[in-house]
Amino acid sequence: xxxxxxxSEASMLKKEINDVLKQTLFFALIILLLPAFxxxxxxxxxRSYLNAFFPVFQFGLFxxxxxxxxxxxxxxxxxxxxxxxxxxxxxxxxLIGLKVLPRLISLLIFYxxxxxxxxxxxxxxxxxxxxxxxxxxxxxxxxxxxxxxSSENFLVLFVISFLFLFLFLGLEYSLxxxxxxxxxxxxxxxxxxPFITGDLEPFTVSFLIMTGSCLLIPSxxxxxxxxxxxxxxxxxxxxxxxxxxLAPLFIIGLLASLFLSHRIIYIGTxxxxxxxDHKLIEHNGYFGFRIYDGEKAHKIRGFYPSFLPFAxxxxxxYGGGYDCIFRVNTADFNVxxxxxxxxxxxxxxxxxxxxxxxxxxxGGRRSFEGIEKKLVLLHIASKKMFRISLxxxxxxxxxxxxxxxxxxxxxxxxxxxxxxAPEKGGQIFRLWQDGEFRLVKETRYIPxxxxxxxxxxxxxxxxxxxxxEGRFETIRKIPNKKQYRFIGIGDRxxxxxxxxxxxxxxxxxxxxxxxxxxxxxxxxxxxxxxETSEIEELPDVKGWPYCFSGDVCYSEEINLEEKTLAVYKIxxxxxxxIRKFNVSFKETFHPYEIFESGIVFSxxxxxxxxxxxxxxxxxxxHL
Amino acid sequence: xxxxxxVEINNLSLKIGGKTILNKxxxxxxxxxxxxxxxxxxxxxxxxxxxxxxxxxxxxxRIAYQSGLSRKGIxxxxxxxxxxxxxxxxxxxxxxxxxxxxxxxxPTLINELNLDKDQKIKDLSAGERILFHLSLILSQKPEIxxxxxxxxxxxxxxxxxFLESVIDLLEDHGTTLVMVNHTFSEIEKIPERILIxxxxxxxxxxxxxxxxxxxxxxxxxxxxPEEIPCLFKRELTHLKExxxxxxxxxxxxxxxxxxxxxxxxxxxxxxxxGQYAQKRNQ
Numbered sequence: 001x002x003x004x005x006x007x008s009e010a011s012m013l014k015k016e017i018n019d020v021l022k023q024t025l026f027f028a029l030i031i032l033l034l035p036a037f038x039x040x041x042x043x044x045x046x047r048s049y050l051n052a053f054f055p056v057f058q059f060g061l062f063x064x065x066x067x068x069x070x071x072x073x074x075x076x077x078x079x080x081x082x083x084x085x086x087x088x089x090x091x092x093x094x095l096i097g098l099k100v101l102p103r104l105i106s107l108l109i110f111y112x113x114x115x116x117x118x119x120x121x122x123x124x125x126x127x128x129x130x131x132x133x134x135x136x137x138x139x140x141x142x143x144x145x146x147x148x149x150s151s152e153n154f155l156v157l158f159v160i161s162f163l164f165l166f167l168f169l170g171l172e173y174s175l176x177x178x179x180x181x182x183x184x185x186x187x188x189x190x191x192x193x194p195f196i197t198g199d200l201e202p203f204t205v206s207f208l209i210m211t212g213s214c215l216l217i218p219s220x221x222x223x224x225x226x227x228x229x230x231x232x233x234x235x236x237x238x239x240x241x242x243x244x245x246l247a248p249l250f251i252i253g254l255l256a257s258l259f260l261s262h263r264i265i266y267i268g269t270x271x272x273x274x275x276x277d278h279k280l281i282e283h284n285g286y287f288g289f290r291i292y293d294g295e296k297a298h299k300i301r302g303f304y305p306s307f308l309p310f311a312x313x314x315x316x317x318y319g320g321g322y323d324c325i326f327r328v329n330t331a332d333f334n335v336x337x338x339x340x341x342x343x344x345x346x347x348x349x350x351x352x353x354x355x356x357x358x359x360x361x362x363g364g365r366r367s368f369e370g371i372e373k374k375l376v377l378l379h380i381a382s383k384k385m386f387r388i389s390l391x392x393x394x395x396x397x398x399x400x401x402x403x404x405x406x407x408x409x410x411x412x413x414x415x416x417x418x419x420x421a422p423e424k425g426g427q428i429f430r431l432w433q434d435g436e437f438r439l440v441k442e443t444r445y446i447p448x449x450x451x452x453x454x455x456x457x458x459x460x461x462x463x464x465x466x467x468x469e470g471r472f473e474t475i476r477k478i479p480n481k482k483q484y485r486f487i488g489i490g491d492r493x494x495x496x497x498x499x500x501x502x503x504x505x506x507x508x509x510x511x512x513x514x515x516x517x518x519x520x521x522x523x524x525x526x527x528x529x530x531e532t533s534e535i536e537e538l539p540d541v542k543g544w545p546y547c548f549s550g551d552v553c554y555s556e557e558i559n560l561e562e563k564t565l566a567v568y569k570i571x572x573x574x575x576x577x578i579r580k581f582n583v584s585f586k587e588t589f590h591p592y593e594i595f596e597s598g599i600v601f602s603x604x605x606x607x608x609x610x611x612x613x614x615x616x617x618x619x620x621x622h623l
Numbered sequence: 624x625x626x627x628x629x630v631e632i633n634n635l636s637l638k639i640g641g642k643t644i645l646n647k648x649x650x651x652x653x654x655x656x657x658x659x660x661x662x663x664x665x666x667x668x669x670x671x672x673x674x675x676x677x678x679x680x681x682x683x684x685r686i687a688y689q690s691g692l693s694r695k696g697i698x699x700x701x702x703x704x705x706x707x708x709x710x711x712x713x714x715x716x717x718x719x720x721x722x723x724x725x726x727x728x729x730p731t732l733i734n735e736l737n738l739d740k741d742q743k744i745k746d747l748s749a750g751e752r753i754l755f756h757l758s759l760i761l762s763q764k765p766e767i768x769x770x771x772x773x774x775x776x777x778x779x780x781x782x783x784x785f786l787e788s789v790i791d792l793l794e795d796h797g798t799t800l801v802m803v804n805h806t807f808s809e810i811e812k813i814p815e816r817i818l819i820x821x822x823x824x825x826x827x828x829x830x831x832x833x834x835x836x837x838x839x840x841x842x843x844x845x846x847x848p849e850e851i852p853c854l855f856k857r858e859l860t861h862l863k864e865x866x867x868x869x870x871x872x873x874x875x876x877x878x879x880x881x882x883x884x885x886x887x888x889x890x891x892x893x894x895x896x897g898q899y900a901q902k903r904n905q
Contacts, residue, residue, distance in 0.1 A: 008695075011721030015707075076707070079745065083705035086678045088722055089694030231679045233639055 069144030129198025698765030855897030
C-alpha cells in the first residue's frame with residue numbers, strides 16, 4: 001500500500017521534473033543568446049559577451065523566479081489537463097508539494113550558478129548587489145507561488161506578482177523609515193542606493209530577512225491553507241478564500257514586523273560622556289543627545305553628527321564634532337554652537353584653556369607646499385575668533401598638534417608640536433599671540449607640557465625643560481635606557497595648564513614597552529618623581545594607566561580569556577584593586593570608557609555606569 | 624453508511640458566483656448500480672459528477688464512499704476528456720499505469736482504432752480521445768466509474784464500442800456507474816436508475832422500469848383538466864401532447880383518456896421540456 005502510494009508520487013514527481021527541465025532548457029537558451037544578440041547588434045556597445053551576460057543573467061533570473069512560482073499549473077492548464085490532474089489519486093497538498101519541489105530545486109540551482117558568477121568572473125559586472133538580488137529573487141518566487149492559483153492568465157499573474165513585489169519592497173522601506181523615526185533617529189533618512197550596492201549595515205540585513213519573512217509568510221500560509229480546497233472553480237472563488245485567510249495573517253505579520261524592526265534597528269553606536277557630577281551624556285549621530293541625570297532623561301534638539309568631548313567646565317561639556325564645535329549645558333539641556341568652519345575649510349585638535357578654545361583650521365588657498373593652516377583662538381563668551389597663520393615652512397611637513405598654552409608677561413602663547421615620521425621625531429614651537437613664532441625644542445617622541453615644564457626626548461634621555469623668561473631651559477636630563485613615555489593628565493593628554501589647577505604636578509606616570517627578557521605584559525608602568533627625577537617601576541600595574549590628577553591614577557587590566565576588566569587605583573606606588581567586571585569583548589575590544597568620575601560600559605544599545613572612587617553602580621532610570 | 628452503498632451524498636450544496644448549482648442534494652447509490660443523471664443544461668449534473676470525482680469541492684455537505692475505497696478506485700472521464708495532451712499515447716499510458724499502479728494495460732480499445740502509440744494525445748480526434756481515456760480507466764478496473772456527457776461527441780462506431788466496454792465492466796467487475804447523459808436511445812440497456820436534475824436538485828429519482836409506469840402521455844385536441852399532473856405539454860399542429868407524471872391508476876377512472884406508454888428517451892425529453900415550460904411560465 002505504502003509502496004504503491006510512493007510509486008504514484010514518484011510518477012507525478014517525474015512528470016514535474018520533466019516539465020521543469022524543458023522550461024529550464026528554454027530559459028537557459030534565451031539567457032545565453034540574449035547577451036550575444038545585444039553585443040552583436042551593438043545595443044550594448046563596447047562590451048564583451050561576459051560583461052553583457054551577467055546583468056542580463058541577473059535580471060533574467062528574476063523572471064525565472066517569477067516563472068517557477070507562477071507556473072505551478074500552467075502546463076496542465078495549457079493542455080486541458082486540469083481535471084485529469086485534480087482527479088489523480090493524490091491529495092492537494094501532495095500534489096502541490098510534488099509540483100513545488102522540482103521548481104524550488106531549479107530555483108536553488110540557478111541561485112547557485114549566480115553565486116558562482118558572483119564570487120568568480122562576474123563580480124564586477126553584476127547590476128545588483130548580492131543582498132539586493134537575493135532578497136528580490138526569493139521574495140519574487142514566494143510571491144508568485146502564492147498567487148499561482150489566482151488566475152489562469154499568465155500575463156495577469158505576471159502583473160500581480162511584480163506589482164505585489166513593488167508593494168512589498170515599498171512596505172519594507174516604509175517599515176524601516178517608520179521604525180527609524182519612531183526610535184528617535186530623526187536625522188537618519190533611509191536610502192535605497194545602499195540596498196542596490198550592498199553597502200548595508202548588518203542590522204539592515206537582519207531587518208530585511210526578518211521582516212521580509214514576516215510579510216511573506218502570511219501569503220505563503222494563505223496559499224497553503226487555501227490550496228487544500230483548490231479545484232476547477234473560477235479563480236475568484238480561490239481568491240476569495242485566499243484573501244479571507246491572508247488578511248488576518250498579514251496583519252499579524254505586519255505587527256510582528258513592526259516589533260522585530262523595533263528590536264533590530266539600531267543605527268550607529270552611542271557615545272557616552274560621564275560628567276564630573278555624574279550626569280551621563282549619550283550621543284548618537286542620528287538621534288542627537290540625551291542627558292540622563294538619575295531620574296530623568298532629557299532629549300536635546302539639534303543635529304550633531306559627532307561628539308568628541310575635549311573639555312568640561314561647570315555645567316558645560318565642550319565637544320568638537322566633524323562639522324562644528326559646540327558645548328552642551330547639562331543644567332538646562334541646551335546645545336550651543338560655538339564654531340562652524342567656513343565653506344571649504346576643516347578643523348581639528350580643539351583644546352580649551354581658560355576661556356579660549358584653540359584649534360587648527362585648514363583648507364582653502366594653498367601656500368608654500370602644503371595646505372593653508374591657521375591657529376584659531378575662539379573666545380567663548382564673545383564668540384570672537386582670532387586667527388594666527390601657521391604658514392611657516394617648518395610646519396608644512398607633518399602633523400601639527402596643540403600641546404600647551406600659557407601666559408608670560410601678559411603675552412599669551414601656544415605651544416605647537418609637529419611630528420614627522422616615527423624615526424624622525426618632531427619639533428615644538430611657541431606661537432605668541434602677536435604672531436611671533438619660535439622653535440622651542442626638538443624631540444624624538446611625542447612631548448608633554450606640564451606647566452611650567454616641558455618634557456621632550458632624545459635618543460637616550462628624558463629632557464625636562466622649564467619655562468624661564470620666555471625661554472625653555474633644560475634643567476635636567478634623565479637617562480631613558482628603558483624608553484619610557486609620559487602620558488598626560490585627564491582628557492587632555494598633551495598639556496596641562498597650572499593656572500587651572502590648585503595642586504602642582506610632582507609625579508608623572510609613564511609606560512614603556514616590555515623587552516624580550518620581561519615575559520608577561522606588553523607594557524610596564526612607571527612613576528617619575530619630577531622633583532627627584534627618580535623613576536620607579538610599578539610592575540604590579542597591569543594595562544594602561546589613566547590619570548585625572550597628579551595624585552591619583554587608575555589602571556585597567558583586561559583578561560580576554562576570563563572576559564574580565566579589573567580596575568586599580570594607583571596612588572604613588574600603591575596599587576589597589578577597586579573592582580572587577582565581567583565584560584563581553586564580542587562586538588568591540590573596548591566596550592567601556594574611563595572618565596574622571598567613573599566608567600561607562602556600553603554594548604549595543606545598553607550602558608552601565610559606575611562611579612569613582614569605589615565604582616558603585618549609578619542607576620539612570622531611563623537608560 | 625449502509626454496507627451496500629457505493630456512494631452516499633448528504634446535503635450537498637455548491638454555489639458559484641452567488642448562483643446555486645447544487646442545492647442540498649441527498650443521494651445514495653448502491654454498489655454495482657448503474658445510474659444515469661439527466662436534466663436540462665445548467666441543472667448541475669456535471670457539477671455533481673465532478674464533486675464525486677474530487678475535481679470540485681462542495682461548499683456544504685459530504686460525500687462518503689464505500690469503505691476501503693481509495694481514489695485509485697474511482698475512474699472519471701470528464702466532459703472535456705481531460706488528459707495531458709502533450710503526452711504521446713505511450714507516455715500517457717505509462718503515466719496512468721504508474722499513478723494508478725496498473726499491472727497490465729489492455730490495449731484492445733487502442734488497437735481497435737489502430738492508434739499509433741507515438742502519436743500525441745492532442746492530435747487524436749474526439750472519439751479517439753474518448754476511447755483512449757476509457758482504455759486507461761478500464762485498465763484501472765475502477766470500483767466507481769464516473770462518465771460525463773461525452774458519447775455524443777463520438778461517431779456511432781466508437782459510441783458502440785464505448786458502451787459495450789462499459790457494460791462489460793459493469794457485468795464483469797460489478798462497477799458502480801454514474802453517468803451523465805441526455806440521449807437514451809443507445810444507452811437504454813444500461814441504467815437501472817434514472818435521476819433527473821433541475822436547478823441543483825433531483826426532481827425525479829426512479830428505477831427505469833418504475834419510471835415507465837409513472838410517466839404516461841395523452842394526445843388530445845382539447846385541454847386536459849388541471850387535476851391531472853401534467854409535467855410537460857407540447858402543441859403539435861392540431862393536437863396537444865401531455866406528459867403525465869406521476870401517473871396513478873386512479874387517473875384512468877377519473878379522467879378516462881388514452882394514457883400511452885412512453886419510451887425512456889421520450890421520458891427524459893418530457894422532463895427537460897417540462898422544466899423549460901415552467902421557466903417560461905415564471
